[in-house]
Amino acid sequence: ISMAWAGSLASIRLVIQGKHLELTEALKAYVEDKVGKAVHNHAYLVMEVDVRLSVRGGESGRGQKLQKCEVVTMFTKKHGVVRAEEATDSMYSAIDRVSDVVARKLRKIKEKDGHGRRLPSHVGEILSRESSTAPPTPAVEEPDFPDEIVRTKIFDMPPLKINDAMDHMANIGHDFYAFRNAESGEVNILYKRKEGGYGIIIPRE
The missing domain is CATH 3.30.505.50 (Sigma 54 modulation/S30EA ribosomal protein, C-terminal domain)
Structure with missing residues (x-):
């Protein structure tokens, strides 16, 4: 689902994707609000925000049922991409956590922007x-991945x-x-x- 924010975020494209769950109006509104606040102070840099919500495990799968939220923020070529992912037993909690991570990463970019960092x-x-x-390759048993x-x-x-x-x-x-x-x-x-x-x-x- 492609959406658009209002006000200062109007130039940013918001994409919300759902896997194994229903994207309700309440859920979309929560994403729009929480993630919007995380990128609000950096709207001049951001071109697109891709939010991916999914559910795995539980009754229809193996292990604990987890609600996962992943946010990929597309920047100008100078600043690259910011990615954050969180999984909890509540989708709203996952959205809260991943929004906090995105906000912290954006603050670091803002602090470094315009202040050259010396190469360690x-x-x-x-x-x-x-x-x-x-680079050294540790001697470990190779997993059985498809050779394609x-x-x-x-x-x-x-x-x-x-x-x-x-x-x-x-x-x-x-x-x-x-x-x-x-x-x-x-x-x-x-x-x-x-x-x-x-x-x-x-x-x-």
């Missing part, structure tokens, strides 16, 4: 130490500095992030190391 020294050390090697491509994602990849790529990776909550290095023009992979700090994979010339 350990990233520079990793760049020189691991320039010719791949089951999903394809297409997205813009504007040039980024390494410290900006680190911010983007933190915003989406992933352990790795592919980006185009603004200095070299090449696609690099930034990742979190189990030993602490970050690593980066750079293609050999």
Whole structure:
């Protein structure tokens, strides 16, 4: 369901999706209110907000019945994407929690916006130490996954500095992030190391 906010949020597209549950008017109004308050102070940056509500487990499935809310906030190319996800036994509680997480992440972006962050020294050390090697692969038993491509994602990849790529990776909550290095023009992979700090994979010339 595609909706539109009023007032200062009128320029932002709101998309609400439901899986294994009925999107009632009360639920849609609650999402519009709570998530709207979370992004209100950052309307000048946000292009789209995608809210995905789902139910899993319980009588028709395995384990505890959980109500999950996931919010993906699409920003300008400079600021990337913010993602938050929460699952509880109440959908309204999940919406409350995920809205709080989104609001905190947006505040951090606002604080950093316009204030350049120095590249941590350990990233520079990793760049020189691991320039010719791949990240260590732990010896673990491989799960039985299908040996075929089951999903394809297409997205813009504007040039980024390494410290900006680190911010983007933190915003989406992933352990790795592919980006185009603004200095070299090449696609690099930034990742979190189990030993602490970050690593980066750079293609050999």
